[in-house]
Amino acid sequence: MSPPPPPFGRSRKRASQAFDAALDDAELIDVRAALAQGRWQAVRALLARTGDEWDRRGHRVTVLAAEPYSEAWARDWLVAEPDSADAAVLLALALVQRVRRGKGKPAAAREACRTAARLAPADPTPWLGLLLLERDLGAADEVADVFGEIRQRYADHHHAHHLMVARLAERRAETGPDPLHEVYDFANWAAEQAPADSPLAILPVIAHAERYRALAAAGHEPHDPAASAHWTGRRARQVMKAAFDWWLEWEQEGHPRRLVDLNFLAHAKVCEGRGAEAAALFHRIGERPTPAPWSYPDREPYSAFRTAREHALGTV
Template structure:
């Protein structure tokens, strides 16, 4: 599927499927019927995951989006009830439980989710996704670091650069979820030089910087007033420079959530006072908006449009200031 067309930008809209047209069609059909547990809906989700085959990146994107879209319906339970020994049914049921758990701050039955992930892993040993879900469970249940490291090795041993695995680990280590800023920095330092520039997880360092920046703003006071200094020098500035140069180039990124990472980059460039540099990133996005990171200080679409307009003015005037 084409990534980052050069067509004129379209009106900003929230698009959970991003540029996955097949997934967008499934979401549209589920939305019309309310995502029930009826056989046709189960078949839609099953086919979407099966179609991705061993493209673990694409499978992970589809599973994550569909799990969030149907988390409050009976679809995953109906599927598992029909096919209790189906690896995809087990995976999807556990992922929908995780989606609810991350939203609500607790899992209804953590033991069941863990058991289902292990059973799915037994049925399809090569699949990293059950282990990725377990990384998410570790966030909610606050697994010990040793236990998390063991799950991490299982996930990345099957798909070394799996984007969702890196994001789940980053969140687990974050101070907002019981970790620390030092733990995040250590993680980023370890992976920084190993990750290929166009890997699915390439945005982990910029994502960590955006989370840190937003955390500083949330504290208020002097720390909030000086939050912009985060972008001024050192490794963070170098990472942002590289991303601004490479990520929006046609064909550079091929992973399923590339447009989500470009949203993070556009936000970071605007936060760093480099609105003009963000212009080509907004162009590449073609109006596809992800709720985070834009929604921390207002409606995501509104904030996206405001920054997009500022980027356009900055380009026309040759100004990159905030």
């Protein structure tokens, strides 16, 4: 009998399923299809129902804005309702996504985000758009200022904290591993500041994965994460145990981005060699992987996910 494939070996199956940024939000999936047909009224109704659930609002607007037709329909919406904050934020994030695809003008996207922020002063979503933009383009002080604006409006903003961790993890990657790197301090601070049931408790795992990505890209870690000591040291064991224990006690089934956390946690458990714990997480994930962190540092993510999942489920 041949041995099971390694956790991140090349899968025998080619990717047969596209990743869906909507995750498991069925309402969002339906409204996205309506917007593709120009029915922006469905977006208006969805965002009105979402209200001030800021993580859910940020998730929904970001996903809708990523579609190439969103900018045009958001402009039509603004013609019909010039004072609509929802239309303004959809346009703003659509322009941000256009810049991220290498096609738009950063100055226009920044101005659109600030216009949306003026129309909805309590909403962190326009600032999330700015953070998405400045995460790649902005100076450290600018990024920190935008993140501060988000935290003033909603201190536990899930997506914003993930963006900050990804940005911080890349600092000084060329100098090699550093157990005292600032990304760990930031992640621990955010987890400690958050309520006990907040999914930000898993942020130290996100930081560890993002730091691996940065170090591997700089040539300081092997490109096979399961072969990297990064995942088996004392810090890694502490981080993973604390996060898994939190998940067992507090699993947030209703959080709009919970599948992001589940994928990061499953990836960490696979890298750690904890197949039974990884299997429990894969059962929750089902067929809803996220590209990160399975793509880290330069892998075909769906194949990596399927191979790791099959290996973990075969251990129980």
